[in-house]
Amino acid sequence: MIQLNPPLPMNTPKGEGFAHFLIDYGPESDLYWTVFITETGEIWTFANRDVRASKNITLGRVAPSKPRGPATPRTAEIAPIAR
Template sequence: MAFQQLDPPIPVQVIDKGKGYAFAVIDYGPEHNLIWVTALDENGEIWCAPNPLVRMQGNWTMGRAKPPLPSPVNDACVGIAPVSSG
């Protein structure tokens, strides 16, 4: 297992939780997803989110569009249930 503190933190979107800053990553090895330790903007909660549920936040200056919701086909491949859009 490896734990890496991110300096500076990375602005991310955790699907079904909201926007926040990832301040650490946990790597349990080749058989597991990376785990992003993220502090949420809205309520200050800290979540450990698996890699398939984490997206970079959009950044107009950098030319990065708002991240799309994951497709059910791709998520089925990693064992994550599809996310409803509403």
């Protein structure tokens, strides 16, 4: 777990906020961002695939894509149950 200093502004499915922690469980897992949501004060942890860096004109990030909702397993990723 890494405490981010300074916190990073992020767009999440719950709205804009600041990531304060980054959790890395290893090479076979997503990174997880712990974000304090600006509007509500809620604290949520999101998988890397569910967040986006906020707009930053100086760095050329003028229209980052909106993050989709929490990921759901695709049919092809669900292993069949052996009977």
